[in-house]
Amino acid sequence: MDALFVTPDSSVQAYQGLAKVYSAIEPPTWSLLLAESCRAKGHEVAILDCDAERLTLEQSLVRIETLKPRLVVLVVYGQNPNSGTTSMIGALALAKAIKKAQLDTKVCFVGSHTSALPMEVLSHDCVDIVLLNEGVYALHNLLKSNLADDLAQIKGIGYKKQGPAGFAMPTLNAPQSIVPQERMDEDLPGYAWDLLPYREKPLDLYRAHFWHAEFSHEKRTPFAAIYTSLGCSFGCDFCMINIVNRVDSSDGVSAAQSRGMRFWSPAWVARQMRKLADLGVRTLRISDEMFFLNRKYYTPILQQAIDEDFGFNMWTYSRVDTVRRDALELFKRAGVNWLALGVEAGNQMVRQEVSKGSFKEVNIRDVCKVINDADINIISNYIFGFPDDTRETMQETLDLALELNTEMANMYPCQALPGSPMYYTAKKNGWALPDSYEGYAFLSYESQPLPTKYMSAAEVLKFRDEAWRTYFTNPDYLSLVERRFGEQERKNVEDMTSIRLKRKLLGD
Numbered sequence: 001m002d003a004l005f006v007t008p009d010s011s012v013q014a015y016q017g018l019a020k021v022y023s024a025i026e027p028p029t030w031s032l033l034l035a036e037s038c039r040a041k042g043h044e045v046a047i048l049d050c051d052a053e054r055l056t057l058e059q060s061l062v063r064i065e066t067l068k069p070r071l072v073v074l075v076v077y078g079q080n081p082n083s084g085t086t087s088m089i090g091a092l093a094l095a096k097a098i099k100k101a102q103l104d105t106k107v108c109f110v111g112s113h114t115s116a117l118p119m120e121v122l123s124h125d126c127v128d129i130v131l132l133n134e135g136v137y138a139l140h141n142l143l144k145s146n147l148a149d150d151l152a153q154i155k156g157i158g159y160k161k162q163g164p165a166g167f168a169m170p171t172l173n174a175p176q177s178i179v180p181q182e183r184m185d186e187d188l189p190g191y192a193w194d195l196l197p198y199r200e201k202p203l204d205l206y207r208a209h210f211w212h213a214e215f216s217h218e219k220r221t222p223f224a225a226i227y228t229s230l231g232c233s234f235g236c237d238f239c240m241i242n243i244v245n246r247v248d249s250s251d252g253v254s255a256a257q258s259r260g261m262r263f264w265s266p267a268w269v270a271r272q273m274r275k276l277a278d279l280g281v282r283t284l285r286i287s288d289e290m291f292f293l294n295r296k297y298y299t300p301i302l303q304q305a306i307d308e309d310f311g312f313n314m315w316t317y318s319r320v321d322t323v324r325r326d327a328l329e330l331f332k333r334a335g336v337n338w339l340a341l342g343v344e345a346g347n348q349m350v351r352q353e354v355s356k357g358s359f360k361e362v363n364i365r366d367v368c369k370v371i372n373d374a375d376i377n378i379i380s381n382y383i384f385g386f387p388d389d390t391r392e393t394m395q396e397t398l399d400l401a402l403e404l405n406t407e408m409a410n411m412y413p414c415q416a417l418p419g420s421p422m423y424y425t426a427k428k429n430g431w432a433l434p435d436s437y438e439g440y441a442f443l444s445y446e447s448q449p450l451p452t453k454y455m456s457a458a459e460v461l462k463f464r465d466e467a468w469r470t471y472f473t474n475p476d477y478l479s480l481v482e483r484r485f486g487e488q489e490r491k492n493v494e495d496m497t498s499i500r501l502k503r504k505l506l507g508d
Contacts, residue, residue: 008090076111084112116419240419292318413449
C-alpha cells in the first residue's frame, strides 16, 4: 500500500467528559479528499480513523502493521479552528508508538498546525516528513518517489536531511502550489467515502453536533460533512483557517497573508450530496468558512438540493454582515435549518479591532430576527478574552448573548492559535502561550487562553466557563429549547449542563 491516511484520537484530552456523548465525531474530511485525490492518480490508499473507532495505540499499531503502508500520513486537520493543533496530541503519541515499534514505514504529517509551524513539527524525532499547505501536489510527487533518495527535489515538503556524523537536519524545500480554481474538480475529485470504517452502514460511526440534531441523540447519525469551497476572503486576527493556503516557506507567515477562496463546481457538489443521500445521510454539515457569501456558487447548490429532494438537515456558516434577507427562503427550502453566525464580541470596538475593520456596521439583533423569521435556527459564536477585552466588555458579550437567546451558542476563550496573526503578535509581545498542545483545546483540562491587557488568563477562562453555564441554565433559553424542539430535548440540554469541566488553571 502506498499511503495510509490516519486520523488520530485526541478526544478525551480535548473534550474531557463531553467526549463520550456530547461532542461531535466528524468524518475525516481531509483524509477523504487526499485519499481520493491520490487514488485518482493510481496509488493504493486506505483510511484509518482512530477517533471514530476509538482505537487504542496498540490497536492502531496492529492495523498499521497489517496494512504495511509505505507512508503513514497523520492528518491533523479539523473543522474547528484549533483542531489542527489539538490533534497533535494524538498524532504525536501515535507517531512515537510507530517508531518505538520499528514499523517499516515513513511517518508524514499534514494539516493546519503543520502548515503553520512546519519546522516545529519536523523537529520531533518521530516525524520523517511534513507537507506544507494542503499538500495535494507534494503528496502526489512524494508517492511517485521511493521516499528516500529524491526528497530534496520534491517541492512543498520538509524532511530530515542527513548532515555531518549522521546528524538529521530538518529542512524545508521550495514551496508547492495549492490546487488552483480551474483544477479543483479534477485534482480534488471527491471524497473516498467507501474507505471509511463502519459497523452496519457507512457513516454510522459519525455523529452530528448535539444541537444540529435538535438536541436529540437519535437524530445524530449517520452524519457527514463536506466542503463546497476552501478558504476565506477575510483575515481576522484570531483566525488561522487560511494557513492551509500557504505557499511561502518564510518564517512568520500568517493565515492573513494566505487568504483566498476556491470553489468546486455546483455539479461536483451535487454528485457528493447524491452519494451521501444514497448512503442514508440526512444530517449534513457544509463546512465552508463562508458559504453564505457568493450567490454565484451557493444559489445553484441550494437549488439542486431542492430539485433533487435530498432531504438533508444542514447547517453552515455566515458572517453577520453577509446574511441576505432575500436568500433565506432558498436556504430554508434546501434544508439549511441552522446558520452559524460569528458574533464574536458584544463590544463594537473590540470586534472591529480583531476583525481588522472588515465587519460592516450591522444591527446584529435585526440580523437574528430576519433569520428566525425564516424559520432557521441560529448558532451564535462568541469569544471571550480578546486583547482589548475588560471584564466589562466581556459582560457586554454575555449580555448580548442572553438578549439574542439563540437556539445554540458557542463560547470560546480567546486563543492565539498557531498560524493566526494573533499568534505572531503574542510571540512579538511576549504574551504567555500554552506550553502543550492540550493548552490550545478550548474545553481541555490544560486550556490556557490568552491574557488580555487587563485580565489574566485564569480570569478569562473562569469568566468563559461561568458565562457558558449562565447561558445554558437560563430559564428563557431552556424554554426556547422546549418550545422549538420538545420537552425531552430540554431535558437533554439540562443533562449536558451537569457535566462540569475541570481546569488546571483554576486549581482543579
